[in-house]
Amino acid sequence: MKNLEDKILDRMYAMETKKTSLSLFGKILLFTVSAFLAYILLQVLVEVFIEGNTFSVFEIFQDDIEVIIGQIGTIAYVVFEETPKLLLAFFIAAAVAACAVLLTFVRNFGKMRHKIASIIRYRLRDTKGHV
């Protein structure tokens, strides 16, 4: 009976080790790729704005507050017109993906920590089989 119980637990822990490892690896990979992509796209966007002298519209912020408020619509329109839309869409998508993965990881961090601790404890259990 003890042998059968050990077999059940061995299989359960093997399955959970594989599942947890894949999940962790997958999240790290996805976060790294999307964060890196977002960073690269942001760099490209900034270069496009510098080349197009788009940042010059923000010089208006040196004026009085009433002028700024009056011109805020124009500023937004100019920035929007000069922004490469596709690049911006990809950047937002990559940034959202990175944030989503990070949020999911943070939300499930406690559960994953417990699982990893349980798996490590099981693997390091003494020869008498105490868990």
Added chain:
Amino acid sequence: MEKGNISEREIIKRIREGEIDHFAFLVKEHTSRILNYIKSRLFVKDDADDLVQNTFLSFYKALDRFDENRKVLPYLYEIAKNELKMYYRQHKETAPLYEDMQGEGFDDQVYALGDIDEIMKEVPPVQRRALELVVEGYSYKEISEKMNKNINTVRTLIRRARQLLSSKYSK
């Protein structure tokens, strides 16, 4: 780690929170019953261990969907039943007679192993239910409460079911 006074509901909750070592309590608690249940319905007893392992693994995979207000053991029995059905679907084959079993006038026949669920269908429903509850490990008193029948009636139902099954096997 000791189980202490932790309820099954609390154990399920902790497993869902990642403390998967609590699954060992459920395994230790219910393995013998599930093993007895499966062995009683298998012709080839050697496969019982595998089916028990599959039962518990299926239960573990389904833990996220499991209603923690339910008892674990009846759910394990349901899974075990399904495992047995799948097993019989895969192993609904024949068994040859060994040569040393043959004697004078003995035909070289191959006997078909039947699906036990098919045989049980010939037992009247109320007797079948009583027998199933016995196999699931319930006492006669518990069965009489579940079926709302007198305990002597339950004994009679089970005896008749067994007699019927014996007569079917001996044919």
